[in-house]
Amino acid sequence: MNLADEAIGTFERLGDLAEMIGRNPKVALELAPSALRGYILKEGEKNTFSLNSPHKTLYDWTYANEGNPAFRELYHRAYKGQWSAQDLPWETSVDPEDLKERYILPEKLSPIYNTPLMSKDPKDNARLMHDVLGFLLSQFLHGEQGALYAAAFTVEATPWFGAKLYGATQVMDEGRHVEVFSKYIREKLQRLYPVNDNLFVVLHALHQSPDWDIKFLGMQIMIEGLALGAFGLFYKFTKEPLLKELLRLVISDEARHVHYGVEALRDYYTKEVSETLRREREDWAYEIAVMLRNRFLFYEIRDKYFAGRISRKGWEKMILESEIMREFRRVLFSRLIPNLKAIGLLTDRIRPKYEQLGVIEFEHMKSADRLSLAELLAA
Numbered sequence: 001m002n003l004a005d006e007a008i009g010t011f012e013r014l015g016d017l018a019e020m021i022g023r024n025p026k027v028a029l030e031l032a033p034s035a036l037r038g039y040i041l042k043e044g045e046k047n048t049f050s051l052n053s054p055h056k057t058l059y060d061w062t063y064a065n066e067g068n069p070a071f072r073e074l075y076h077r078a079y080k081g082q083w084s085a086q087d088l089p090w091e092t093s094v095d096p097e098d099l100k101e102r103y104i105l106p107e108k109l110s111p112i113y114n115t116p117l118m119s120k121d122p123k124d125n126a127r128l129m130h131d132v133l134g135f136l137l138s139q140f141l142h143g144e145q146g147a148l149y150a151a152a153f154t155v156e157a158t159p160w161f162g163a164k165l166y167g168a169t170q171v172m173d174e175g176r177h178v179e180v181f182s183k184y185i186r187e188k189l190q191r192l193y194p195v196n197d198n199l200f201v202v203l204h205a206l207h208q209s210p211d212w213d214i215k216f217l218g219m220q221i222m223i224e225g226l227a228l229g230a231f232g233l234f235y236k237f238t239k240e241p242l243l244k245e246l247l248r249l250v251i252s253d254e255a256r257h258v259h260y261g262v263e264a265l266r267d268y269y270t271k272e273v274s275e276t277l278r279r280e281r282e283d284w285a286y287e288i289a290v291m292l293r294n295r296f297l298f299y300e301i302r303d304k305y306f307a308g309r310i311s312r313k314g315w316e317k318m319i320l321e322s323e324i325m326r327e328f329r330r331v332l333f334s335r336l337i338p339n340l341k342a343i344g345l346l347t348d349r350i351r352p353k354y355e356q357l358g359v360i361e362f363e364h365m366k367s368a369d370r371l372s373l374a375e376l377l378a379a
């Protein structure tokens with residue numbers, strides 16, 4: 001990316017932040033340190049990154065506070081459902097530039113499909129699709145790394161022993177997800193992209209918050225809810241057998257994680273907190289939803305392939321208006337929106353904003369606690 005593009009990109013992100021200040025000044029102020037490190041200092045582009053994550057560790061010497069019975073049930077289901085990454089068919093040969101038979105995603109899901117940017121040479125389009133897959137799967141992997149740390153945090157911070165034990169299984173699950181996605185990316189795709197700046201800001205925001213419910217909301221509901229939608233989309237469309245099996249197993253774990261998030265936050269937001277705090281969380285979740293939606297605008301692909309041919313604004317307009325990309329973003333939110341509703345963060349007050357975002361249609365779908373694995377895989 002050239003310097004002018006980089007400067008434009010930074011100004012656009014600052015413009016997004018200015019819009020957020022107009023909508024939700026309190027949330028914008030909370031997210032400002034994360035935005036500074038992600039958008040201005042671009043810390044996501046470095047190889048490593050650290051922050052002080054404030055939270056409390058809660059010991060309970062009585063072992064009596066079990067919490068919601070669903071926690072213990074999810075815990076038992078989790079350790080019975082453990083699987084080994086070594087059992088996946090890693091010997092499968094994968095061609096990430098195959099768009100005809102055993103493709104990872106069909107070409108119609110390419111961000112430039114049916115646009116003037118498509119090349120007449122199918123090999124060029126296949127190469128570009130290879131990068132699209134590398135970009136998307138890299139973001140899955142980075143999200144999994146964030147989930148690993150967030151899960152570890154929940155073990156320490158939750159007040160309920162049922163939840164602490166359940167959380168221990170989620171740490172194991174997330175470790176395994178980092179293992180399988182990084183192995184797939186390194187050995188089969190050979191395209192590791194840096195963390196997208198919007199995802200970086202969301203991860204930073206939830207880790208730097210001292211409030212346990214923000215960490216749960218950010219990770220277990222928002223990021224994991226969106227990931228479930230994305231994994232389901234890949235699972236549905238892929239003809240690549242190794243990735244299909246990998247995703248089936250990961251989805252079976254993620255379904256428990258999102259279920260846990262819904263159970264843990266539902267009572268808290270609907271019964272325990274003040275209306276003022278509930279509203280604040282409703283606003284926070286909305287702003288995070290906007291950022292996560294922007295994660296799928298594929299600027300990284302534009303910068304690599306089309307920097308000289310189309311402006312960032314032109315690219316954004318093209319992606320936002322593309323029928324297929326619109327569908328892609330909507331499907332991603334199909335798992336997130338019902339969960340927000342289930343925990344009491346999708347009231348009439350905020351509904352018009354989600355309507356504007358084009359994702360309200362999913363509000364009547366089943367939330368994670370009511371979905372079977374078969375339903376998740378059939379989506």
Ligand SMILES: [Fe+2]
Nearest residue numbers: 144147174177
């Ligand atoms: Fe995961």
Ligand SMILES: [Fe+2]
Nearest residue numbers: 147224254257
């Ligand atoms: Fe997870």
